[in-house]
Amino acid sequence: MLTVSDLSVKYGETLVVNHLDLTLDSDEILMLVGPTGCGKTTILHALAGLIPISSGEISLGKWQATAKKAVPPEKRNVGMVFQDFALFPHLTVEQNVCFKLKNTALADHWLKLLGLENFRNAKPDRLSGGQKQRVALARSLAHEPDFILLDEPLSNLDAALKDSLRWEIREALKAAHVPAIWVTHDQDEALSIGDRVGVLNKGVLAQLDSPENCFSKPSSRFVANFLGDASFVPGTFNEKLVNTCIGAAPGIPIDTTNGNVDLLLRPDDINIRHNKGAGNGTVVWVRFEGGSRLCAVELDEHENTQVKVRVSHENMFRPGDRVQLAVDSTHALAAFAR
Numbered sequence: 095m096l097t098v099s100d101l102s103v104k105y106g107e108t109l110v111v112n113h114l115d116l117t118l119d120s121d122e123i124l125m126l127v128g129p130t131g132c133g134k135t136t137i138l139h140a141l142a143g144l145i146p147i148s149s150g151e152i153s154l155g156k157w158q159a160t161a162k163k164a165v166p167p168e169k170r171n172v173g174m175v176f177q178d179f180a181l182f183p184h185l186t187v188e189q190n191v192c193f194k195l196k197n198t199a200l201a202d203h204w205l206k207l208l209g210l211e212n213f214r215n216a217k218p219d220r221l222s223g224g225q226k227q228r229v230a231l232a233r234s235l236a237h238e239p240d241f242i243l244l245d246e247p248l249s250n251l252d253a254a255l256k257d258s259l260r261w262e263i264r265e266a267l268k269a270a271h272v273p274a275i276w277v278t279h280d281q282d283e284a285l286s287i288g289d290r291v292g293v294l295n296k297g298v299l300a301q302l303d304s305p306e307n308c309f310s311k312p313s314s315r316f317v318a319n320f321l322g323d324a325s326f327v328p329g330t331f332n333e334k335l336v337n338t339c340i341g342a343a344p345g346i347p348i349d350t351t352n353g354n355v356d357l358l359l360r361p362d363d364i365n366i367r368h369n370k371g372a373g374n375g376t377v378v379w380v381r382f383e384g385g386s387r388l389c390a391v392e393l394d395e396h397e398n399t400q401v402k403v404r405v406s407h408e409n410m411f412r413p414g415d416r417v418q419l420a421v422d423s424t425h426a427l428a429a430f431a432r
C-alpha cells in the first residue's frame with residue numbers, strides 16, 4: 095500500500111503541494127484532476143523521487159522517504175508513463191520493452207496482451223501514437239513496478255483512440271495488480287476510469303472520493319464546477335426537501351441542513367419544454383454536441399441565474415425561445431449554503 099502523509103513540496107519559497115494525505119490500495123487506480131498549475135505533476139515527481147519534498151512522508155512497505163531521508167528513484171520501483179511516450183528512437187519495440195530487463199518472459203506477456211506482437215521489430219517512428227503509448231505501458235509493466243504514475247498519457251491522441259486506449263490501460267493495470275496514480279485533464283476519463291478521484295486545488299486535495307460521490311456529492315462548489323456542468327438554483331431547504339422556482343428535490347446537505355441554499359443541478363436533472371405563451375425562462379445559448387444539445391436558460395425569477403439542460407439532438411431549441419423548466423430528479427441533489 096502506498097501511503098502519503100502530510101506531504102508538502104516547495105519550489106523556492108512557493109508551497110506547491112500543501113499537506114497532502116492519501117493511501118492507495120494494492121490495485122487501486124486514482125485519477126488526479128485539477129486546474130492547470132495546481133500541482134498534479136509536482137505530486138507525481140515527488141512520489142517518484144525526482145524532486146525533493148519539504149515535509150511529510152511517502153512510504154511503500156519496503157521504503158520510506160522523508161524530507162531528511164530521500165530515497166532515490168531507482169530504489170522506489172516506480173513505473174512512469176508520460177504523454178510524450180519517452181521511447182528510445184534507435185531501439186525496436188521489443189528492445190524498448192526489454193531495456194534493462196532480466197525476465198524477458200514478462201516483456202512477451204505484455205507485448206501480447208497489449209496487441210504489440212506484430213510490431214516487435216519496428217522502431218518507434220513507424221508506430222502510431224496509440225501504439226507508442228502501448229509500448230510505453232508495456233515497458234513499465236514488464237519491469238514489475240510497485241506502483242505506476244501516468245501523467246496525461248493520452249493527451250496527444252485523438253478522441254476515438256483515447257476512448258478505447260484508456261480502457262485497455264485500465265484493464266492492463268488491473269491485470270498487473272499495480273496501483274496507479276493517473277493525471278488527466280479529461281473529466282470523462284477521470285470519472286469513468288478511476289476507482290477514486292482526487293480533485294486538487296492550489297496544492298490541496300479538495301476531495302478524494304469515489305467518482306460517483308465527487309460528481310453527485312461534491313464537497314464544495316469548486317469540485318462541483320470542476321467535474322461537469324453545474325448550475326446552482328436558489329431555494330429553501332426544509333425537512334430534507336429543497337424547494338426552488340422550478341420544482342423540488344430531496345436535498346443532500348453539503349454545508350448546511352436548512353434555510354437558504356443553492357441546489358446543484360446537473361444538465362440531466364432538469365426537464366425542458368417549449369412554452370411560447372408563458373414559461374419560466376428564456377434560452378440564452380445552445381451547443382450542438384452530436385447526440386445531444388446543451389442549452390443554457392436564464393430563469394425569470396432569478397436574474398443572472400443560468401441553468402444548463404441537456405436534450406436529445408432531435409429537440410430543437412434556439413436562443414430567445416421561451417421555455418418551461420422543471421426539476422426532474424428522483425435522486426437527492428447537493429445543496430450548498432447561500
Ligand SMILES: Nc1ncnc2c1ncn2[C@@H]1O[C@H](COP(=O)(O)OP(=O)(O)OP(=O)(O)O)[C@@H](O)[C@H]1O
Nearest residue numbers: 105106110128129130131132133134135136137279
Ligand atoms: N521546476 C519548477 N520550478 C519552479 N516552479 C515550478 C517548477 N515546476 C513547476 N512549477 C510551478 O509549480 C506549480 C505547479 O506545477 P505543476 O506542473 O505541478 O502543475 P500541474 O497541475 O501539473 O499543471 P498542468 O495541469 O498545467 O500540467 C505551477 O505554478 C508551476 O509553474
